[in-house]
Amino acid sequence: xxxxxxxxxxxxxxxxxxxxxxxxxxxxxxxxxxxxxxxxxxxxxxxxxxxxxxxxxxxxxxxxxxxxxxxxxxxxxxxxxxxxxxxxxxxxxxxxxxxxxxxxxxxxxxxxxxxxxxxxxxxxxxxxxxxxxxxxxxxxxxxxxxxxxxxxxxxxxxxxxxxxxxxxxxxxxxxxxxxxxxxxxxxxxxxxxxxxxxxxxxxxxxxxxxxxxxxxxxxxxxxxxxxxxxxxxxxxxxxxxxxxxxxxxxxxxxxx
Amino acid sequence: xxxxxxxxxxxxxxxxxxxxxxxxxxxxxxxxxxxxxxxxxxxxxxxxxxxxxxxxxxxxxxxxxxxxxxxxxxxxxxxxxxxxxxxxxxxxxxxxxxxxxxxxxxxxxxxxxxxxxxxxxxxxxxxxxxxxxxxxxxxxxxxxxxxxxxxxxxxxxxxxxxxxxxxxxxxxxxxxxxxxxxxxxxxxxxxxxxxxxxxxxxxxxxxxxxxx
Numbered sequence: 001x002x003x004x005x006x007x008x009x010x011x012x013x014x015x016x017x018x019x020x021x022x023x024x025x026x027x028x029x030x031x032x033x034x035x036x037x038x039x040x041x042x043x044x045x046x047x048x049x050x051x052x053x054x055x056x057x058x059x060x061x062x063x064x065x066x067x068x069x070x071x072x073x074x075x076x077x078x079x080x081x082x083x084x085x086x087x088x089x090x091x092x093x094x095x096x097x098x099x100x101x102x103x104x105x106x107x108x109x110x111x112x113x114x115x116x117x118x119x120x121x122x123x124x125x126x127x128x129x130x131x132x133x134x135x136x137x138x139x140x141x142x143x144x145x146x147x148x149x150x151x152x153x154x155x156x157x158x159x160x161x162x163x164x165x166x167x168x169x170x171x172x173x174x175x176x177x178x179x180x181x182x183x184x185x186x187x188x189x190x191x192x193x194x195x196x197x198x199x200x201x202x203x204x205x206x207x208x209x210x211x212x213x214x215x216x217x218x219x220x221x222x223x224x225x226x227x228x229x230x231x232x233x234x235x236x237x238x239x240x241x242x243x244x245x246x247x248x249x250x251x252x253x254x255x256x
Numbered sequence: 257x258x259x260x261x262x263x264x265x266x267x268x269x270x271x272x273x274x275x276x277x278x279x280x281x282x283x284x285x286x287x288x289x290x291x292x293x294x295x296x297x298x299x300x301x302x303x304x305x306x307x308x309x310x311x312x313x314x315x316x317x318x319x320x321x322x323x324x325x326x327x328x329x330x331x332x333x334x335x336x337x338x339x340x341x342x343x344x345x346x347x348x349x350x351x352x353x354x355x356x357x358x359x360x361x362x363x364x365x366x367x368x369x370x371x372x373x374x375x376x377x378x379x380x381x382x383x384x385x386x387x388x389x390x391x392x393x394x395x396x397x398x399x400x401x402x403x404x405x406x407x408x409x410x411x412x413x414x415x416x417x418x419x420x421x422x423x424x425x426x427x428x429x430x431x432x433x434x435x436x437x438x439x440x441x442x443x444x445x446x447x448x449x450x451x452x453x454x455x456x457x458x459x460x461x462x463x464x465x466x467x468x
Contacts, residue, residue: 084407084410088411130400130401130403130404130405131397131400131401133400134396134397134400135397138396248307248311248412249404249407249408249410249411249412250404250407250408251404251407252400252403252404253403
């Protein structure tokens, strides 16, 4: 009680000077009120639900396995910004990728302007230099988008990116179902049970290889696998990875 | 209130005041009243400046390849090509150091980079006339790299401007400005601005003589 007054004054002084620090802090760059909570954000509605969920699962698993974090974002329009500006603002706001490794990447699509950009984090620039990003856009994304095949285009682009990450030795989990696009949804299944089921089918596959047509088998495996994986998660605990803000503007843009 | 406080303090009133004073002082410094944040802000500016010069250098490094590829298809465009080569040589001959921010050297650096931007712009306009060149994979790769580098330059410049602003805030706005006056005596930094040459490049389309 005796020291109450000087305690109050101490608090007052700390607040005053601390508050001044707040005033001087950097104003954040807003990119509208656009919310991103998943790895695939399809505002423009370019993807069908199956593709969106599969991509989400793959990107989530890669992030969980301590691999790079790819965000796929489709916007209705750019609101007057260039796609480069939009991409860097999103990168700075969302900070995909690990804080130390800077292994984030954003695949941004703007529907109205028909622009696309791959924004590459500094840690990935060795694997996806500007030229490679440009080629992925020119040879995979643009041709498919031009003929309206947004699903295929994005899936193949993701394949290409993840393939390169894997070839470079990054943590990309094995995904035997990468090439299979026929997904049947399965809503139940607990993970431990799933793994037993998968093992069982793998055994059957090995034993009955000459007799089972590939497609049918893989789609069955797919259906029992996809259901459990990520539904409980969304994306890694409370936000994307670990604040990988290292984006220096690398990547490439294109149109369709 | 003061008198009642004295009464309750009794014979510890002097050490009470001293304690109070020390606590306030500690609180002041613990809030980081510039002691840490000013040098940190200055370091951020230096780092941001390095990044900008890095990216400009990266652009300069791409140019010889670009000139070679263009020569392969458009060797008649001697003037334009030579303009780019000499602008590049002129731009790369200035090396900026951290201390150079508020100096004539910086203005010269920006002016030369601006001239290089203009020469490059003219060259790329000229290439529009050569569809074979534009279809060449090397040329396309180089174009992608150039665009990427220009983007990086833009972003690096924006960040440098942010850091300079932040540093200037630290140095001019109280209470950190008091710390600066007491301990560091840093001058406010001049804000980085786009060179006049570059401004004209942005605002107008370069006029190109299609010498055929």
